[in-house]
Amino acid sequence: MAEFVARPIIGLEIHVQLATRTKMFCGCPLEFGAPPNSRVCPVCGGLPGALPVINRQAFEYAVRTALALNCRIAALTKWDRKSYYYPDLPKNYQISQYDLPLGSDGRFEISAAEVGDAAGAESTSTAGTRAVRIRRAHLEEDAGKNTHEGLDHTRVDLNRAGTPLLEIVTEPDLANADETYAFCVELQRLVRHLGVSEADMQKGHMRFEPNVNVAITFEGREYRTPISEIKNLNSFRHVHDAVAYEIRRQVAAWEADRDYTLDKLGKMNFGWDDVRGVTEFQRGKEEAHDYRYFPDPDLTPVTVDDAWLNELRGGLCELPLTRVSRYVEQHGLSRVDADNLAADRASAELFDAAVAAGADGRTLARQFLSFWAAEANRRQGTIAKLGVDPAHMADLARLVHEGLINATTAAGVASMLIERRQSPTVIVEAEGMLQVRDEGAMERWINEAIAANPKAWADAKGIPKKAQAALGFIRGQVMKLSAGKADPRMVGELLEKKLRE
Ligand SMILES: [Zn+2]
Known part of the structure; x- marks a missing residue:
């Protein structure tokens, strides 16, 4: 036909x-x-x-x-x-x-x-x-x-x-x-x-x-x-x-x-x-x-009179799709991430408030979509309902953005924030959680990890197929020795350097 x-x-x-x-x-x-x-x-x-x-x-x-x-x-x-x-x-x-x-x-x-x-x-x-x-x-x-x-x-x-x-x-x-x-x-x-x-x-x-x-x-x-x-x-x-x-x-x-x-x-x-x-x-x-x-x-x-209509019009919030496009444009987020951020209005407004308080949009978005979302899920609510001060959220994003704590530590601080309502800077200092970027300390942990795992270190220098996993293992040991406080990026860089020696 x-x-x-x-x-x-x-x-x-x-x-x-x-x-x-x-x-x-x-x-x-x-x-x-x-x-x-x-x-x-x-x-x-x-x-x-x-x-x-x-x-x-x-x-x-x-x-x-x-x-x-x-x-x-x-x-x-x-x-x-x-x-x-x-x-x-x-x-x-x-x-x-x-x-x-x-x-x-x-x-x-x-x-x-x-x-x-x-x-x-x-x-x-x-x-x-x-x-x-x-x-x-x-x-x-x-x-x-x-x-x-x-x-x-x-x-x-x-x-x-x-x-x-x-x-x-x-x-x-x-x-x-x-x-x-x-x-x-x-x-x-x-x-x-x-x-x-x-x-x-x-x-x-x-x-x-x-x-x-x-x-x-x-x-x-x-x-x-x-x-x-x-x-x-x-x-x-x-x-x-x-x-x-x-x-x-x-x-x-x-x-x-x-x-x-x-x-x-x-x-x-x-x-x-x-x-x-x-x-x-x-x-x-x-x-x-x-x-x-x-x-x-x-x-x-x-x-319906115009005055009332204008009042209603003035009270309309930013529409969800407009907000999604703004997030993509303003913070360079993917459309999927922006969609997720904008899903709940109150949480999206909290996000905006934290950005207004100085948070880097991309870092904050990562935190919203990972540990903040997890904390909200655990309580079967929304991020907004966690009741965290946007200024504290901004502070936590800043600590990660400036490399003072890593993402794992930040997740821990987030759950403390919900209980304590203190500023993340105060918590991090009080708990001794600041990321260690001191080369001397880092060297000691790396040497210790290598000494304790000679086989893994040999593998790390060996055939590429095995090397990646072995290096990951050593890096994990270093993080463990530092009680999670070593800057993971620095650990990676130092290990790479050591491999080339
Ligand atoms: Zn009735």
Whole structure:
């Protein structure tokens, strides 16, 4: 068969649960794992006559996120009822925003380093990053939860009903599964940085619905496969795998039948079966008129004034991807290291504070990614939560940078710092940990190590294959004799010199 060119067209709909203390339109607390139906009141329980009240915090979180996504913020937004019947939706409608979303026309940069071939995608590209257009961002409430597993009936838990959700819809600018994956990861990092969501995937705080179809050019004509919406994915890997599968499936379906097109078949909903690794057809997709949207008469529209917007805009932190690029540029770090450093906002701010206090960026980065990260892991927290003074971190980085202590000693000082809250210089002096760079002392240790290990020393001078390991062994013995205080670089240099004698 003749050649054809297939170009995937992918958009995303994402629901992000906002980290408010209470629900979107009532005062019920949001607690994961509370006993079923213990966090329900007349409003979220859908009792007649109960009146909703807007959660100001949720609105602010939503606007903050929309601003970070470079959206236009509507001066007036309203609330609409999306009507449908389902057991976990006690009101028989969901409060959402239909024609006046709070945010629209945004763009979000994702790292181009992580993405595959973006050729043909419709958005612009700048060095190192790639922009994905955001169609809209709006607030709505979540439904409750139905449980079927292992039961001959269904249980309904309304604790989740009324949870504030920010729905974000992108334009179909994503070009493949890798890029879709990268977008989801970057969005998680963004909402965590903004402090608007815990974005805990295990708890279902982020749910993804990719829209996928493929433009196929064949014999001078373009065919478009039907758009599949893959419902309710709750892991990054599922997003990746479902999109990759769906692209392959659609191309194969079109190869088998040239009428497998959007014009003929429209849009369809699919689920993802992760065990079998396939998408499964659910139903044809509803159109907006199926939901009988109309303005909620119980809620007044919200007006947003410029002063408040400017205040929110001014309070936005440096966005994660901007910070990563800055670390690469400013400190000459690799992108992977910069990514790791920027993963947690508070820890990244601590890093910046320590640099401002005089630390060398590269040395400090090494320390953050090695022993500071290890100390944080040991306590199951973040580096910021260790509570170490940035000036002390800067001091520790300086001691290593200036060759006064070695990296191993620094790791020891770090764990003392967490307990003692003293300056590293004081600790190092009090504990006699300063690195020894005195040639006389070093010579003595080296001679002692050689005398005690004549065979290793002979090997070190012998065939290259054995020499390296033998020399490493001798160096280790010297470090041991010095109780870890010898400057390892100097030991290496002196040993090399001795070998040449
Ligand atoms: Zn309630």
